[in-house]
Amino acid sequence: MLSDSGQTVFLRRDLALSIDRLDVWKEEFPAFDGHVIEAKYARLAGRELDPSQADAWNGIRGMVARLEAAEAVVLSTPM
Numbered sequence: 001m002l003s004d005s006g007q008t009v010f011l012r013r014d015l016a017l018s019i020d021r022l023d024v025w026k027e028e029f030p031a032f033d034g035h036v037i038e039a040k041y042a043r044l045a046g047r048e049l050d051p052s053q054a055d056a057w058n059g060i061r062g063m064v065a066r067l068e069a070a071e072a073v074v075l076s077t078p079m
Contacts, residue, residue, distance in 0.1 A: 020066065030059030 030036065035056035039049050049057060067073065 020070070022066070029063065030056075032060075036060060 035052045036059070039053035039057040039060075042049050042053055043057070
C-alpha cells in the first residue's frame with residue numbers, strides 16, 4: 001500500500017493522476033482452484049473454455065483488467 005505521503009508526492013507531479021489502492025490484506029480475491037485452474041490451462045493450450053471455466057475465469061479477468069489499466073504499478077512491502 002502506498003503511504004499517504006507517497007501518494008502526495010505522486011499527485012504533486014501529476015494532478016490528473018488517479019491512484020487505485022489494492023490492499024492485499026483486505027481485498028477479496030477469487031479462489032484460484034478447480035475451474036479457475038482448468039480455465040488457466042485451457043487458455044494456455046489455446047482451447048475454448050467451457051461455461052463453468054468461463055464463469056470462473058471472469059473473476060480473474062477483473063483482477064487482470066485492473067492491472068492492465070495501470071500506467072504504473074508501485075509495490076510496497078514491509079521491511
